[in-house]
Amino acid sequence: MSAISIRSVRKEFKGHQALKAIDLEVRDQEFCVLLGPSGCGKTTLMRIIAGLETQTAGDVLINGKRMNGLPPRKRNIAMVFQNYAVFPHMTIAENIGFGLRMQKVGEEKVRTQVLRAAALMHIEHLLERFAGQISGGQRQRVAVARALAVEPDVLLMDEPLSNLDALLRLEMRSELKGLLRDIRTTTLYVTHDQTEAMSLADRIAVMHGGEIVQYDAPSTVYVRPATTFVGGFIGNPPMNFLSSVASHAALGVRAPDGATVLGIRPEDLDLVEQGGLEVSAKVVEMLGASQQVNARVNDELLRISTSALPAIAAQQRVRVRARPGAARWYDAAGRLAA
Numbered sequence: 001m002s003a004i005s006i007r008s009v010r011k012e013f014k015g016h017q018a019l020k021a022i023d024l025e026v027r028d029q030e031f032c033v034l035l036g037p038s039g040c041g042k043t044t045l046m047r048i049i050a051g052l053e054t055q056t057a058g059d060v061l062i063n064g065k066r067m068n069g070l071p072p073r074k075r076n077i078a079m080v081f082q083n084y085a086v087f088p089h090m091t092i093a094e095n096i097g098f099g100l101r102m103q104k105v106g107e108e109k110v111r112t113q114v115l116r117a118a119a120l121m122h123i124e125h126l127l128e129r130f131a132g133q134i135s136g137g138q139r140q141r142v143a144v145a146r147a148l149a150v151e152p153d154v155l156l157m158d159e160p161l162s163n164l165d166a167l168l169r170l171e172m173r174s175e176l177k178g179l180l181r182d183i184r185t186t187t188l189y190v191t192h193d194q195t196e197a198m199s200l201a202d203r204i205a206v207m208h209g210g211e212i213v214q215y216d217a218p219s220t221v222y223v224r225p226a227t228t229f230v231g232g233f234i235g236n237p238p239m240n241f242l243s244s245v246a247s248h249a250a251l252g253v254r255a256p257d258g259a260t261v262l263g264i265r266p267e268d269l270d271l272v273e274q275g276g277l278e279v280s281a282k283v284v285e286m287l288g289a290s291q292q293v294n295a296r297v298n299d300e301l302l303r304i305s306t307s308a309l310p311a312i313a314a315q316q317r318v319r320v321r322a323r324p325g326a327a328r329w330y331d332a333a334g335r336l337a338a
């Protein structure tokens with residue numbers, strides 16, 4: 001049985017379809033990331049699961065129980081948002097116990113649960129401090145501890161790292177990954193940051209225009225993007241898309257029936273001495289471990305990621321071939337064909 005089942009959930013806002021018949025199954029203890037650009041419907045779907053928003057049609061089940069119409073407090077979920085309001089006038093212990101006291105849990109149990117959640121997040125030493133006396137990363141952990149203290153069936157997190165500066169964000173990302181692995185609570189996590197999704201998820205649900213366009217393990221999403229949108233959204237630099245048949249031939253690949261567009265990752269283009277597709281480097285960026293070359297072929301942009309040495313100069317002509325097995329093919333509608 002799935003911990004979260006979303007069945008044909010639709011949401012309309014005054015004639016605008018924010019969600020178009022979404023189906024999604026999240027397994028018990030799974031870490032699922034909803035990933036997509038701004039406006040694709042991630043937050044709306046999360047809010048419907050939480051009970052903060054009502055769907056136009058469809059069902060939400062948590063541990064097999066239909067949640068339609070139930071208020072958030074009756075769903076046994078916990079939420080961590082980007083503005084993870086940690087109350088400044090309360091101690092950390094009071095902050096962590098807040099949800100439990102709202103549920104009228106007895107003081108003895110509150111104390112036990114606060115200690116347990118604080119231990120999970122390694123913040124026992126901060127319990128008597130006030131929120132103003134701890135760092136951003138520590139506040140983040142307090143917010144997660146407060147969510148876990150109520151022992152939810154499902155943990156919902158909406159861009160919980162987006163308020164942190166870049167360095168702390170990276171640090172908290174790997175820390176969060178370790179902590180949540182140990183806790184093993186089913187988690188649904190919303191982000192528009194593809195590296196965050198890749199690093200944290202067991203499975204990524206990629207959303208685009210109110211639909212889930214792919215739901216797979218991070219490596220599958222990367223290696224076999226289900227649509228050209230996914231290939232372009234995930235990966236930095238993104239996947240190349242080439243429609244010129246002459247370019248395909250020169251790269252050493254041929255389109256199968258029904259396919260027109262070649263999708264190939266920049267790191268799957270190998271430099272060769274002879275043959276291959278000859279291109280002129282327009283811009284070369286040295287990134288330390290690698291260099292990124294931008295070239296143009298028949299008005300299409302071609303990005304090549306290659307080892308740092310030998311250095312390639314701007315305007316230099318280079319020859320590339322597709323690494324065997326790396327070509328993906330898309331039909332005219334942008335769907336994976338092979």
Ligand code: ATP
Binds near residue numbers: 016018043
């Ligand atoms: P972001 O990453 O920017 O938060 P998102 O993927 O979470 O984006 P949603 O906030 O779910 O996107 O919004 C999905 C669509 O629904 C958008 O087009 C948005 O403008 C619209 N929308 C969201 N909430 C409302 C509302 N209360 N009334 C009308 N339209 C809304």
